[in-house]
Amino acid sequence: MSDNRFKIVFDGALLPGVESTTAKLNLAELFKSSVEDIEKLFTGRPVALKRDLSRPDAETYLTALKNAGIDARIEAEQPVAFSLAETHETDSGAADFSRPAASPYAPPRATVGENLPEYAELKVFTINGRIGRLRYLAWTLVLTVAMLVAAGIISTVGFAIATASPTIAIILGSLLGFALFVALVVVSVQIGVQRLHDLGWSGWLYLLNLVPLVNSIFPLLLLVLPGNAGANQYGAPPPRNSTAVKVLASLWLAFIPLMLIIVVSLGMNGYLDQLESNVDSSYESSSITSDEDADQSVIVEEEDAQSADEAAEPVDSPEEQ
Incomplete structure (x- = not known):
């Protein structure tokens, strides 16, 4: 293994403001594993989540983990002269997360970092997921x-x-x-x-x-x-x-x-129509009142004329009677 290879190390630390439950759920989703397996990582001991990475790949994995609330770090790989698979040992007491292990204290079996999604998949017709x-x-x-x-x-x-x-x-x-x-x-x-x-x-x-x-x-x-x-x-x-x-x-x-x-235009049109309707009603009412007044005036004039005619009739004198 060359000196320019790196690994992602996690010792159970979280970013400020991130709850433990939230971090475990995020890791379970990212690693395609169960929450019970993820909890085995939170022992306080350093765990190698991913090994033998180039610097750009290590930065990519680290960014995805930080987005999940995990305070991981990048460390340089140390050259070794023996097989990790045969000795089941890691440098600095770290466990290889990418290799299955039978120990109950070992990391989950799921391969870490192979498909760490930086962003969620968008789905419109569902209540799952997030949108900004x-x-x-x-x-x-x-x-x-x-x-x-x-x-x-x-x-x-x-x-x-x-x-x-x-x-x-x-x-x-x-x-x-x-x-x-x-x-x-x-x-x-x-x-x-x-x-x-x-x-x-x-x-x-x-x-x-x-x-x-x-x-x-x-x-x-x-x-x-x-x-x-x-x-x-x-x-x-x-x-x-x-x-x-x-x-x-x-x-x-x-x-x-x-x-x-x-909306304002419809409201104004409705108001103008109502106002026009009220004006028409008032005009019709005034016309009816005027006609009634005219008819009443004609009746009064006819009564006055009739009274005048009755007053003008001659009255027989006593001599003629």
Whole structure:
């Protein structure tokens, strides 16, 4: 073995702020092993997690371990003149993690460092995994646009069927609308839970959206609070944001004002229609009142004329009588 080879050594130390349970879960996921086997590493004795590495490979493994909360280190391999497999000994009392061992105090059997994922795999339709703030915005925008398109298609189909059979149109529209609502809720919960996992929070906290007043603040926290930089109990961090994610997230800056303009326009149109309706009603009421007043004036004039005629009739004198 040459002098330019290195190994990854771990003696049970963790990075500041990382809980032991979280670190063990991260290691179990990275090493594809069970938590019970991983616990055998936390004895306080140095353990060689990976041997015979070049310097760049050692740095790669060390970065992945630090993302999992493990405070490991790189040490240079020392040349030996005997076979580790035959003597079952390691320098400095370290055990070879990449070689199976029968001792109950030996490291797990899983090969370490062969496929240490730096980032988690993205899955949309699941409550497992993690997503960051920008990806949460991007996925939410896609979900919103898809919902609007689906609602438009359902409305168009409903109007087309209503011309033939209004009853069928109402039933079909109600069923499709309910299915769209259920799909929207399910996907929204899945995306929201993954965002909570990125913060290191339980997905059950998504139920806070059902609490009055809290549901007006809680969604803002999901958009503002940054996620955990490294791995947490819900897995490795999500991949870096792609250009598509950044573009979709930035489209919210245009989508939100557009929706506000549409809502304000609809509100103004409704207000103007109501105002016009009130003006028409007032005009009709004034016209009816004017007609009634005119009719009353005509009646009064007729009565005055009749009284004048009665007053003008001659009265017989006593002599004529």
